[in-house]
Amino acid sequence: MGAQSAAVACGTLALCLALSAATNPGFVVRITQAGLDYAHQHGIAVLEKELTKVKVPDISGDFRIRHVGKVHYELSRLDLRSFHLPYSRISLLPSLGLQVSISNAFASVDGNWRVKLYFIRDHGSFDLRVENVYIKINLKLGKDSSGKPTISTSDCSTHISKVWVHFSGKLGWLYNLFYRAVEQRFRKILESKVCDMVANSVHTELQPYAQTLPVTSKIDDMVGIDYALVAPPAATAQSLDVDLKGEFYSLAHRSAVPFSPLPLALPPDHDHMVYFGVSSYFLNTASFAYHTAGALVFEITDSMIPKDVEFHLTTSTFSAFIPELEKMYPNTPMKLRLSTPSPPFLSITPEGLSLRPVVDIQAYAILSSDHLAPLFLLSLTGNVSAVINVSSGHIVGNLTMGRMKLSLKHSDVGTFQVRTLQSMMNIYTSSILLPNLNERLGQGFPLPLPDRIKLHNTIVRFQQDSLMLGADVHYEPRARS
Template sequence: MFQQYIFICCVIFLGSLEIVNGKSTGFKTRITSNGLNYANKVAMNALAAKIRTFSVPDQHGDSGGVEYDLTNMRVTGFTEPQSNIVFLPGAGLQWTAHGAGVSMHGDFHYKIHKKWIPSISGSGSFDISVSGLDFSINMILGVDVNGRPTIAASGCSCGISSVNIKFHGGWAWLYNLFSGKLEDTVKKTLKNKICDSVTTQINEEGGKKLASLPVTVKLGRRFLLDYRLLQTPNFQPSYMETFHKGEIFWLGDETDAPFEPPTMADIGDTQKMMYLWISDYMFNTLGYAAQMHNYLVRNITAADLPPDERGILNTTCTSFICLGSLIPQLQKAFPNSTVELNLFSGNPPTMTITSEGLNVRCGGKIVLYARQNDNSLAYLMSIIATMETTVNVSIASELVYGKIYDIKLLLNVTNSAVGPVAGGFIQMLINNVLKTVLIPKLNEMGQKGFPLPVTGKIRFINSSLRLLQRAVVIETDLNYTG
């Protein structure tokens, strides 16, 4: 339906790190005049199709001793007007159209029942040409108590400049008796139908669709992205912006993170139809929720490595290098065993977005154990680890993808139960684990793409990414496939 594009554009939800009415926002979207120009084309095409289905109720009457019946009145053509959708600063949107034309066809039947002449009856058809049809309607956008968008039609008006009627068959003087009645009926019916149709679709169909929009999206099996609106949209002369919470929670625990999103850089561009700000606050709340629920824990065994590299975790070597050959005291103390690594973070990982890239930092502890022949675990050593990496991001369709290209790792061996250990050996081991296990796992997640919470009827085209201070901005045009 024609209103869907407008509504969807108004509530697609990504945003900025601004403070709005005292509430922190993690996502922001900007819809520009170019976006509304496209919406206007979609809307007018759909409205034209709707008008072409209009019909006028049959009319029956008596004028000057002539009974008449006007039946089967229907629209046969519609000439699209000059139209546009504009922002109403501080309020919403306004859709106006000027100079539309409508052609109609119908049938008539008459019967003269004057006393001084014999009863005469006849029938024929008529064509109607309506010109100068104008309309205007406002759409007021808001937000309900659950953070969902609302919409309401306001101030619909419709005018018609002229109605021309041409009858086919019969006496021209006779038709003048009911042509005025027909003209009034057509004007009244078209005005009411246009305003009623648009208002109904906005208030009922549009309102119903918006009320059903989810304000949260599950991320995997453990996390929940909250993108509820925090205030009514902000309308400026050339764009509108919506502000959203933009926080990721542990599923079942919506405790806010103990930090606020900082202010991030803005842009003045309005050439694209839509701009989406994705802040590093979103990732940092994800890291916080994961840390608080012990999600960032991983146990690495030989089974996690590629088959041809599993031997590196052996304490006794066969035909290739293993930990036992790199750390002789390990082979002596725990022969014929395999080493397992328990990894867990000490603090939530943090992301910082700059114009240079996305930088992720994390730190934690790696504890090594020897799995002995009797299946018992023997403590070997603890390693304090700090890691820094850069992430490349890209966009395709409505998904944002990430890939890790470089990792800097700093290790410090502590509490060794097997005596002094050369740091280079441990560095080689951990680097190998990162290269073969953790990085591929992380990139596998990144290759699935982060879904932008937009309707399936909206497609991004001509999209690009821009890195700003504390945010990634998606610049895109839109294609509506409804």
């Protein structure tokens, strides 16, 4: 093997290895049979309306009657008045997609007829009823280059068992002679037209709706969420699973996340229509993205302290614990700048969600509007627990602060006992920092939902390294103008 061939082979092998080492999803959506059945109800209602739009072409032809001669007939102005699909079901086709089976459907058609036999001419109207229509539709599921889901018709078949035609007019014996020819041609045309309309309905109705699933969601001015599909939706024997990237990112500068998602498995629950698997990776990329965007910085000034707190954020207050302060900066307003030296990562266990953030607290004396004097730098560590819920299609949270510990990292005002500041810092964090964080978490982060879908009957369950959200769905059609 030459050097160039070897290089190509090595490159191909590297690419194959890279593709085989597929990244685990950070977020999984599972649609159960109950969810598919609900979607199917609305889809069938749309298909019924679409099938009434089938345009049946005029039918004409000649047939020969023994001992009589050739008869020419024409059927025109064919109008498909109704198409009813009373019995249908949707099934999962493992590794393939979905199948919709429709049985005992029926339709009604009317129109005009005209016949010519030598000098005999007649015309009138007719009513046609199609019964025992069976339709089978296979739907192929995929994803496009942007990570949005795609749906297409991979196979469709229609079979019509019965066609009844009633012709108005006086020459009943003549109509019965060409009835068979009309019935066969009409059945063949309608069977073809139904599948054409099914494919068109999937392309113009179902596919555009599937594309309303948000691939990216802007959370605020700093951070967004990537919900792109990492693989085509996978049909199993009991559910349809959709693997999403599930990653927060900084809008200003998107950088690679320095950690990878663990395998994410949902328990075999099927009581709700839809389940969301949320990995610790997904939540921790939020921390990483906000930290990268410089958003995990918070400043506390005296004006932010609640009125029921008796002390102010000034050097006079702190001089009781740090004697040098009053000498160096007597009765001077102060500012605390809180920041995280690294993204605070959380852990998820069956008992719940928790994190141990490390926060740097830099204290300044405010000498003027543009001049700050550094005083001391503290490090705060603590136990924080979180409550997760679902509200209005958003994951919302609430933090509760546990035990905190302070340590001194640097001082510009001499040495002092840090433990004497413990209660004061507890008040600052619990009455100012925590409410601000919880206000933002209360707004939540949007779940990946297609247009006009609302959730109800939600549940939240914790498991190792992930949490599961279950819900039923309600589709809200657009109001008619």
